[in-house]
Amino acid sequence: MDDESAGGPRALLPEDRRERLLAVLQDGATHRIDALAATLGVTAVTVRRDVGLLAHEGHAHRVRGGVRQVRVAADARLGPARQTGRGLVLGMVVPTLRHNYWPEIARGATAAADERGATIALRGSTYEPAEYRKDVEGLLESTHVDGLILAPDPRVAEPDLGGWLASLGVPVTLAERQLEVGPHSQPIEAVSTDHELGAVLAMRYLHARGHRRVALMVSDSVTAGQLRRGWRAACEELGLPIDGTPDATIRVYSDPGWRAALDEFIERMRAGAATAVLVHPDDDALELVGRCAEVGVRVPDDLSVISYNDEVANLASPAITAMSPPKAMIGRYAVELMLSRLAPGGSDLPVRRVILTPALNERASTARV
Template sequence: MKKYERIAQWVRDEIAAGNLHPGDKLPSENELTQQFQVSRNAVRQAIDLLNSEGITETMKGIGTFCRSKSVNGEGSRNIGFVCFFTDSYIFPRIIKGCSQVLYKEGYQLMLNQSEYDLEREREILETLRDKKVEGIIIEPVFSGKGKSNMDLLLSINEQGIPIFLMDNQYPLPRFSSITMDDRKAGYEAAKYLWEMGHREIGIFYQKDYLTKMRRREGALEFLSEQGVSPEEILQVGLTGQGEKSTAWEMAERFFETPRMPTAVICTNDEEALKLIGRASEKGIRVPEDLSVISFDNSEMAQMEQISLTSFEHPGAYIGHLAAKLLLEQISNPELGIITNSVIEPRLIRRKSVRKLYK
């Protein structure tokens, strides 16, 4: 028996003995290399074989999990998952939380990334519908107005496929969802900067994504309560995400103003880093010259050289709860329950905000 076949057989034996169950994560590549005293290539060959047999499934950046094959008459056991990007920023945390729940119940996660493109999202949804998935978890592309794929999602839902939204919503509560209280988070961001002595506060935001628009609205609400009108606030809007984001270009425009604010609210960490990068080019220091506060508490925000003050995004919890509630809908379709869960904001204070006075 070849080395990789020996590893694959061990996994099969562990499953047969009840030591590995659907949803359980296999030992890491390093652990298997040490356990069997083989090369990484042998471990990878074993995993590829198990994946091809449908015994395991590998999720990039997360690990390899045991899966259960679908049983005739029990549906596809597939759950469609649609987010902007599957392997970067906060999305792996969400996927991990979701997969841990689904795999333990014998479901497989079909990962798809829309890249914040409405047409691409529609094509993905049509494919998932045609593959007769048992449910869909999606972060929908929606700016708060204009076009969306809500019509297609409603049609899919009417065919008996439950839909669960995460991190973004449509105007009418037609689907169950889990989101942050983004408006309150924006309000709290402005309030924190105000308490730190800042009176000249700018906003750098994505204007074609509802979630980030709500963060902006919350910040404007607090500043309005302090007697600051929107016309007095430096606001620079960008569009798109990922490679299509205009954050870098618009960050240049932010610094063209003759009167620079002492602090800025960025509507996510990626945008904040683009702004900080432009500031560095111009010799503007954070936080000495410009304080920055953001959202999502991503891994990049936690890096020591960045140390970005940011609101927590509990991605693993969001994924876990989304999967749990979707399974309840699959198990009890006759109830027709719609649940809208809202998570309270929590600020992680680091070094990117300077206190101007006591």
């Protein structure tokens, strides 16, 4: 139960509490959130929510760990659309910044936030759940944020994930994740790519070009399971064989058996097991195409290749046809969802889950048969 529903003769209405908060801020000084909570007799979570609303209305300015009053009117040149996030800080913790996928999502989020006067506090983390939680909590301890855009690994069954998310004290939107938590499997607000459909679209493209055996080669990633489901669904839809068609999870580069596994996969293609292959991610597709050239398998004459992710597929020789998730739009929509949730009345909105469709970028690695 929060302070607004606690009841009792001394409980302030939200409007009265915010009036008192503004009165405290009139001295022009910077006030810490915990000190304001003690002054008002409420929790820090409630003060953060009130400060967020005041900042949204242009009455307060957030600083690290605190807030101060502002009396300057909102810049009319920005227009209403750009003022909707004025003064808000959105924390964003992604599992890695080492590849282009998550940085592109972060760039989309940053652009959307900037357009609306908000700020993104970005952190790179890891796929390991305990470390990821530490990084999220570290961000909250070091930076005052109004909401969080997160991407925990959905492959790991974390105990009390819903309880942990609720304990963070700010709204949460997921990016490239769809999660249901708690005893009643409650969905969390999210925006993600329909990777399963992306695999289906790639398969339909190859089928339309005469391919009747299409292999699958994926890494051990968050996306792999969705791609495999899409691959199998497309095979059934299009009447393509699954039994006997290569379906491989290739080990990471650091594994000494990685090259041998790749060579074995290519030999099956050479022997006629498939005329095309869907590969995830791009770097594995580039390695596949390069190794094919070394052993005399011509791409696309002997083997058509489609990559999934489209981070560096265009850099291969030949340039690789690729399914491209709308990475920047994932970040942009995540910010849109969060800002609308933080706006007045936003807490009354239903939980929203936005699904985006990847696009196919046709290049030189696919051919008709």
